[in-house]
Amino acid sequence: MSExxxxxxxxxxxxxKSSEIFLDKNKILANLPIxxxxxxxxxxxxxxxxxxxxxxxxxxxxxxxxxxxxTVSIDILRTETVGTNIEAFIGDIxxxxxxxxxxxxxxxxxxxxHGFSGTQMAGFVNEVKRLLKSNGKLAIVEIKKEDTPFxxxxxxxxxxxxxxxxxxxxxxxxxEVGEYFYMQLFGK
Ligand SMILES: C[S@@+](CC[C@H](N)C(=O)[O-])C[C@H]1O[C@@H](n2cnc3c(N)ncnc32)[C@H](O)[C@@H]1O
Numbered sequence: 124m125s126e127x128x129x130x131x132x133x134x135x136x137x138x139x140k141s142s143e144i145f146l147d148k149n150k151i152l153a154n155l156p157i158x159x160x161x162x163x164x165x166x167x168x169x170x171x172x173x174x175x176x177x178x179x180x181x182x183x184x185x186x187x188x189x190x191x192x193x194t195v196s197i198d199i200l201r202t203e204t205v206g207t208n209i210e211a212f213i214g215d216i217x218x219x220x221x222x223x224x225x226x227x228x229x230x231x232x233x234x235x236x237h238g239f240s241g242t243q244m245a246g247f248v249n250e251v252k253r254l255l256k257s258n259g260k261l262a263i264v265e266i267k268k269e270d271t272p273f274x275x276x277x278x279x280x281x282x283x284x285x286x287x288x289x290x291x292x293x294x295x296x297x298x299e300v301g302e303y304f305y306m307q308l309f310g311k
Contacts (some may be wrong), residue, residue, distance in 0.1 A: 141169050142234040146264065147301045151231060152176060154306065155262055160184040161228040162224045165255065167191055167235030171200040171209070177231070178209050190214040204217040217246035218255070227254040233264035234304075237279050248290055252311070261292055261309040264300060271303045283307045 168189035198291035
Protein backbone atom coordinates (compact mmCIF):
# COMPACT_ATOMS: atom_id res chain seq x y z
CA MET A 124 0.00 0.00 0.00
CA SER A 125 0.98 3.62 -0.38
CA GLU A 126 3.33 4.67 2.38
CA UNK A 127 1.81 8.16 2.26
CA UNK A 128 -1.35 6.71 3.76
CA UNK A 129 -0.70 7.05 7.46
CA UNK A 130 -2.72 6.86 10.62
CA UNK A 131 -2.74 10.68 10.71
CA UNK A 132 -5.03 10.56 7.67
CA UNK A 133 -7.56 8.85 9.85
CA UNK A 134 -9.52 11.92 10.87
CA UNK A 135 -12.98 10.41 10.90
CA UNK A 136 -14.38 8.40 13.76
CA UNK A 137 -15.99 5.00 13.79
CA UNK A 138 -17.60 5.02 17.22
CA UNK A 139 -21.27 4.18 17.00
CA LYS A 140 -21.18 4.06 13.20
CA SER A 141 -22.61 1.16 11.32
CA SER A 142 -22.82 0.58 7.61
CA GLU A 143 -25.78 -1.71 8.20
CA ILE A 144 -28.42 0.35 6.38
CA PHE A 145 -26.28 0.69 3.23
CA LEU A 146 -25.20 -2.93 2.95
CA ASP A 147 -27.13 -5.69 1.19
CA LYS A 148 -27.01 -8.17 4.05
CA ASN A 149 -28.74 -10.95 2.12
CA LYS A 150 -26.29 -10.66 -0.75
CA ILE A 151 -23.37 -10.75 1.67
CA LEU A 152 -24.70 -13.87 3.39
CA ALA A 153 -25.54 -15.58 0.09
CA ASN A 154 -21.94 -15.17 -1.06
CA LEU A 155 -20.26 -16.33 2.13
CA PRO A 156 -19.51 -20.06 2.37
CA ILE A 157 -21.07 -20.47 5.84
CA UNK A 158 -22.28 -23.88 7.02
CA UNK A 159 -23.29 -25.18 10.47
CA UNK A 160 -20.51 -25.84 13.03
CA UNK A 161 -18.10 -23.34 11.56
CA UNK A 162 -16.05 -20.86 13.56
CA UNK A 163 -16.31 -17.27 12.35
CA UNK A 164 -14.57 -14.09 13.42
CA UNK A 165 -16.38 -10.77 12.86
CA UNK A 166 -13.40 -8.41 13.18
CA UNK A 167 -14.42 -4.83 13.96
CA UNK A 168 -17.94 -6.05 14.65
CA UNK A 169 -19.35 -2.71 15.85
CA UNK A 170 -22.88 -3.39 17.09
CA UNK A 171 -22.52 -7.03 16.02
CA UNK A 172 -25.44 -7.18 13.60
CA UNK A 173 -23.54 -9.50 11.25
CA UNK A 174 -22.18 -11.64 14.10
CA UNK A 175 -25.82 -12.31 15.01
CA UNK A 176 -26.55 -13.44 11.44
CA UNK A 177 -23.46 -15.66 11.42
CA UNK A 178 -24.57 -17.19 14.73
CA UNK A 179 -27.89 -18.29 13.19
CA UNK A 180 -26.08 -19.95 10.26
CA UNK A 181 -23.32 -21.69 12.23
CA UNK A 182 -25.79 -23.01 14.80
CA UNK A 183 -25.29 -24.42 18.28
CA UNK A 184 -22.22 -26.42 17.28
CA UNK A 185 -20.61 -23.36 15.69
CA UNK A 186 -18.97 -20.33 17.24
CA UNK A 187 -18.85 -16.66 16.37
CA UNK A 188 -16.17 -14.43 17.80
CA UNK A 189 -17.03 -10.74 17.67
CA UNK A 190 -14.02 -8.50 18.19
CA UNK A 191 -13.81 -4.73 18.48
CA UNK A 192 -11.55 -2.30 20.35
CA UNK A 193 -14.60 -0.28 21.36
CA THR A 194 -15.42 -1.27 24.93
CA VAL A 195 -18.91 0.23 24.86
CA SER A 196 -19.92 -1.74 21.74
CA ILE A 197 -18.50 -4.96 23.20
CA ASP A 198 -20.18 -4.47 26.58
CA ILE A 199 -23.57 -3.99 24.90
CA LEU A 200 -23.07 -6.94 22.56
CA ARG A 201 -22.02 -9.19 25.45
CA THR A 202 -25.20 -8.34 27.30
CA GLU A 203 -27.34 -8.92 24.22
CA THR A 204 -25.77 -12.29 23.39
CA VAL A 205 -25.65 -14.06 26.74
CA GLY A 206 -26.43 -17.75 26.20
CA THR A 207 -25.73 -17.67 22.46
CA ASN A 208 -22.78 -19.00 20.46
CA ILE A 209 -21.41 -15.45 20.12
CA GLU A 210 -18.38 -14.48 22.17
CA ALA A 211 -17.77 -10.75 22.10
CA PHE A 212 -14.37 -9.49 23.17
CA ILE A 213 -12.16 -6.43 23.09
CA GLY A 214 -9.28 -6.68 20.66
CA ASP A 215 -7.32 -5.22 17.78
CA ILE A 216 -7.15 -7.25 14.58
CA UNK A 217 -3.93 -5.52 13.50
CA UNK A 218 -2.12 -7.27 16.37
CA UNK A 219 -2.00 -10.83 17.66
CA UNK A 220 -5.32 -11.61 19.31
CA UNK A 221 -6.10 -14.16 22.00
CA UNK A 222 -7.60 -16.55 19.44
CA UNK A 223 -5.93 -19.89 18.63
CA UNK A 224 -3.78 -20.38 15.51
CA UNK A 225 -5.60 -22.13 12.59
CA UNK A 226 -8.94 -22.03 14.39
CA UNK A 227 -11.12 -19.86 12.11
CA UNK A 228 -13.12 -20.83 9.02
CA UNK A 229 -14.04 -17.27 8.03
CA UNK A 230 -12.70 -13.86 9.00
CA UNK A 231 -15.28 -11.21 8.09
CA UNK A 232 -14.25 -7.56 8.28
CA UNK A 233 -16.66 -4.86 7.17
CA UNK A 234 -15.82 -1.18 6.71
CA UNK A 235 -12.85 -1.29 9.06
CA UNK A 236 -9.63 -1.51 7.07
CA HIS A 237 -9.87 1.87 5.31
CA GLY A 238 -8.67 3.31 8.63
CA PHE A 239 -5.49 1.20 8.69
CA SER A 240 -1.97 2.56 8.25
CA GLY A 241 0.56 0.49 6.26
CA THR A 242 1.87 -1.04 9.49
CA GLN A 243 -1.61 -1.89 10.69
CA MET A 244 -2.49 -3.45 7.33
CA ALA A 245 0.60 -5.66 7.52
CA GLY A 246 -0.33 -6.66 11.09
CA PHE A 247 -3.90 -7.41 10.00
CA VAL A 248 -2.76 -9.66 7.14
CA ASN A 249 -0.35 -11.52 9.45
CA GLU A 250 -3.02 -12.10 12.05
CA VAL A 251 -5.59 -13.29 9.48
CA LYS A 252 -3.06 -15.75 8.04
CA ARG A 253 -2.29 -17.04 11.54
CA LEU A 254 -5.97 -17.48 12.44
CA LEU A 255 -7.35 -19.09 9.28
CA LYS A 256 -7.60 -22.84 8.92
CA SER A 257 -5.91 -24.17 5.76
CA ASN A 258 -9.22 -23.93 3.85
CA GLY A 259 -10.31 -20.74 5.64
CA LYS A 260 -11.63 -17.62 3.93
CA LEU A 261 -11.29 -13.88 4.39
CA ALA A 262 -14.17 -11.57 3.41
CA ILE A 263 -13.51 -7.84 3.23
CA VAL A 264 -16.43 -5.44 2.80
CA GLU A 265 -15.38 -1.92 1.90
CA ILE A 266 -16.79 1.29 0.49
CA LYS A 267 -16.07 1.75 -3.21
CA LYS A 268 -13.13 3.98 -4.11
CA GLU A 269 -15.26 6.50 -6.00
CA ASP A 270 -17.44 9.50 -5.19
CA THR A 271 -20.14 8.49 -2.72
CA PRO A 272 -22.52 10.68 -0.70
CA PHE A 273 -20.73 9.70 2.53
CA UNK A 274 -17.63 7.89 3.71
CA UNK A 275 -13.95 8.51 4.32
CA UNK A 276 -11.78 10.56 1.96
CA UNK A 277 -10.94 8.76 -1.29
CA UNK A 278 -7.24 8.59 -0.41
CA UNK A 279 -8.08 6.44 2.61
CA UNK A 280 -10.10 3.90 0.62
CA UNK A 281 -8.93 0.72 -1.07
CA UNK A 282 -10.19 -0.51 -4.41
CA UNK A 283 -10.58 -4.30 -4.74
CA UNK A 284 -7.56 -4.25 -7.09
CA UNK A 285 -5.45 -2.56 -4.41
CA UNK A 286 -6.57 -5.10 -1.82
CA UNK A 287 -5.62 -7.94 -4.13
CA UNK A 288 -2.13 -6.43 -4.45
CA UNK A 289 -1.63 -5.77 -0.73
CA UNK A 290 -3.07 -8.98 0.70
CA UNK A 291 -1.05 -12.09 -0.13
CA UNK A 292 -3.93 -14.53 0.03
CA UNK A 293 -5.72 -16.00 -3.00
CA UNK A 294 -8.44 -13.66 -4.26
CA UNK A 295 -11.65 -15.43 -5.26
CA UNK A 296 -15.00 -13.65 -5.67
CA UNK A 297 -15.70 -9.94 -5.93
CA UNK A 298 -19.34 -9.04 -5.28
CA GLU A 299 -21.23 -5.73 -5.16
CA VAL A 300 -23.03 -5.63 -1.81
CA GLY A 301 -25.05 -2.41 -1.97
CA GLU A 302 -24.78 0.63 -4.19
CA TYR A 303 -21.63 1.94 -2.51
CA PHE A 304 -19.94 -1.22 -1.22
CA TYR A 305 -18.13 -4.32 -2.46
CA MET A 306 -17.06 -7.58 -0.87
CA GLN A 307 -13.74 -9.16 -1.87
CA LEU A 308 -13.23 -12.77 -0.83
CA PHE A 309 -9.88 -14.49 -0.40
CA GLY A 310 -8.89 -18.09 0.21
CA LYS A 311 -5.76 -19.03 2.15
C1 LIG B 1 -17.52 1.74 10.48
S1 LIG B 1 -17.50 0.63 11.86
C2 LIG B 1 -18.10 -0.87 11.09
C3 LIG B 1 -18.79 -1.78 12.05
C4 LIG B 1 -19.35 -3.05 11.42
N1 LIG B 1 -18.29 -3.93 10.96
C5 LIG B 1 -20.30 -2.71 10.27
O1 LIG B 1 -20.09 -3.19 9.15
O2 LIG B 1 -21.26 -1.97 10.51
C6 LIG B 1 -15.77 0.25 12.09
C7 LIG B 1 -15.51 -0.62 13.33
O3 LIG B 1 -14.14 -1.05 13.30
C8 LIG B 1 -13.64 -1.03 14.62
N2 LIG B 1 -12.16 -1.01 14.55
C9 LIG B 1 -11.35 0.06 14.34
N3 LIG B 1 -10.06 -0.32 14.37
C10 LIG B 1 -10.05 -1.67 14.59
C11 LIG B 1 -9.02 -2.64 14.76
N4 LIG B 1 -7.72 -2.30 14.70
N5 LIG B 1 -9.37 -3.93 15.00
C12 LIG B 1 -10.67 -4.28 15.08
N6 LIG B 1 -11.70 -3.40 14.94
C13 LIG B 1 -11.39 -2.11 14.70
C14 LIG B 1 -14.28 0.22 15.22
O4 LIG B 1 -14.23 0.22 16.63
C15 LIG B 1 -15.69 0.13 14.66
O5 LIG B 1 -16.56 -0.60 15.48
